[in-house]
Amino acid sequence: MVIEQFDAVDLIRTKRDKGVLGTDQINWLVDAYTRGYVADEQMAAMAMAILLNGMERQEIKDLTLAMIASGETMNFSGLSKKTTDKHSTGGVGDKITLPLAPLVASFGVAVPQLSGRGLGHTGGTLDKLESIPGWQANISPSRMTEILEEVGAVVCAAGAGLAPADGKLYALRDITGTVEAIPLIASSIMSKKIAEGTAALVLDVKFGSGAFLKDIELSRELARTMVALGEDAGVATSALITNMNVPLGLAIGNANEVRESVEVLAGGGPSDIIALTVALAREMLAHAGLPDADVEAALSDGRAMDTWNAMIRAQGGDPDAPLPVARETHVVTATRSGVLVEQQALPFGIAAWRLGAGRARAEDPVQHAAGVDLHAKPGDTVTAGQPLFTLSADEPARFARALEALDGAYRIGDVGEPILDGGPLIVERIGK
Ligand code: URA
Numbered sequence: 001m002v003i004e005q006f007d008a009v010d011l012i013r014t015k016r017d018k019g020v021l022g023t024d025q026i027n028w029l030v031d032a033y034t035r036g037y038v039a040d041e042q043m044a045a046m047a048m049a050i051l052l053n054g055m056e057r058q059e060i061k062d063l064t065l066a067m068i069a070s071g072e073t074m075n076f077s078g079l080s081k082k083t084t085d086k087h088s089t090g091g092v093g094d095k096i097t098l099p100l101a102p103l104v105a106s107f108g109v110a111v112p113q114l115s116g117r118g119l120g121h122t123g124g125t126l127d128k129l130e131s132i133p134g135w136q137a138n139i140s141p142s143r144m145t146e147i148l149e150e151v152g153a154v155v156c157a158a159g160a161g162l163a164p165a166d167g168k169l170y171a172l173r174d175i176t177g178t179v180e181a182i183p184l185i186a187s188s189i190m191s192k193k194i195a196e197g198t199a200a201l202v203l204d205v206k207f208g209s210g211a212f213l214k215d216i217e218l219s220r221e222l223a224r225t226m227v228a229l230g231e232d233a234g235v236a237t238s239a240l241i242t243n244m245n246v247p248l249g250l251a252i253g254n255a256n257e258v259r260e261s262v263e264v265l266a267g268g269g270p271s272d273i274i275a276l277t278v279a280l281a282r283e284m285l286a287h288a289g290l291p292d293a294d295v296e297a298a299l300s301d302g303r304a305m306d307t308w309n310a311m312i313r314a315q316g317g318d319p320d321a322p323l324p325v326a327r328e329t330h331v332v333t334a335t336r337s338g339v340l341v342e343q344q345a346l347p348f349g350i351a352a353w354r355l356g357a358g359r360a361r362a363e364d365p366v367q368h369a370a371g372v373d374l375h376a377k378p379g380d381t382v383t384a385g386q387p388l389f390t391l392s393a394d395e396p397a398r399f400a401r402a403l404e405a406l407d408g409a410y411r412i413g414d415v416g417e418p419i420l421d422g423g424p425l426i427v428e429r430i431g432k
Pocket residue numbers: 170179184185186188189
């Protein structure tokens with residue numbers, strides 16, 4: 001019989017009364033919760049106390065390390081290449097991993113991306129890649145190492161063995177209104193990224209209507225907390241704070257986001273996707289000792305595309321196969337001429353989700369061809385009658401609910417009116 005070191009109720013009372021938990025107490029709590037000794041109700045009360053009263057830096061570090069210790073860790077130190085990874089806090093039309101991973105890998109650096117599936121209005125990278133015929137998200141750690149050595153980039157599903165305490169706690173937070181606590185978000189994200197074994201990490205921390213945290217100050221605090229956790233764990237970490245008030249690029253969905261990513265890899269694509277991909281690639285490559293890498297050249301001369309093709313083939317996919325196309329489309333046109341002054345990210349994310357591109361429950365399938373394609377971005381001049389965006393779905397019954405989400409989400413104004421895009425795309429960098 002295990003003699004329990006602490007009592008969960010005492011620890012909950014400590015946090016409820018704004019006290020500080022010690023390393024031993026946090027280690028016990030996470031271990032006892034993972035074993036099932038600490039009940040969900042108790043952990044939910046603790047999560048709420050943390051949300052309300054916060055945690056000190058040492059407590060956040062202890063929580064992160066305890067969640068890493070709850071499962072297995074990966075180790076790529078045997079690779080002949082340096083490893084560097086990226087994590088985004090998620091946004092609408094955020095397909096940056098798709099062009100970014102092969103772009104960085106084309107410089108001889110390894111990118112081990114353990115990704116997730118989408119829940120709610122932000123899409124999951126694995127859902128997007130699964131729209132490519134044959135592509136497999138589940139690969140073994142040994143195959144992952146082989147692909148990293150041969151191709152350089154892998155995007156695959158994180159196994160349940162990595163930080164299992166976080167998997168259990170995140171699911172509990174999701175149903176108890178305790179997701180939005182910075183110590184819990186930071187330890188959740190960083191426990192998985194540190195357990196993944198990357199030597200360097202670049203965080204894309206978003207703010208704005210389509211982001212998980214709307215307020216830039218909270219995004220800054222989250223970024224600073226995560227950068228400190230990474231550095232403390234010996235992972236070279238930096239963050240970019242980026243604007244998520246407007247959808248990224250022109251495609252929101254799955255197959256259409258793959259299509260847009262391939263355009264970027266072919267040297268074209270929307271300017272915001274190119275700018276963010278290039279900025280994140282520079283950060284990742286600087287961590288890998290290549291601060292002067294000519295990232296744009298690798299996009300325009302086909303090197304990044306060659307790595308993409310190899311990366312998709314290595315996971316069973318056919319990069320040349322046609323992507324799925326939706327059975328039905330619905331085009332929304334401009335009701336007047338003028339300038340598109342507003343296009344809010346969140347409603348467009350919700351619309352794509354209602355069209356079938358996302359899921360409401362973890363076990364639901366996604367419809368790969370469903371989504372929204374934008375034909376204009378804020379600041380563009382439009383003429384009455386021109387298409388503004390196209391909705392795609394397999395079932396036409398979905399259009400009405402998607403259009404409802406978009407009611408008031410975009411506006412055509414007069415030339416000279418301010419553009420409500422929330423300012424520049426990349427606001428600042430945090431890190432050494
Ligand atoms: N993503 C995570 O992995 N964890 C959180 O807590 C929030 C976002």
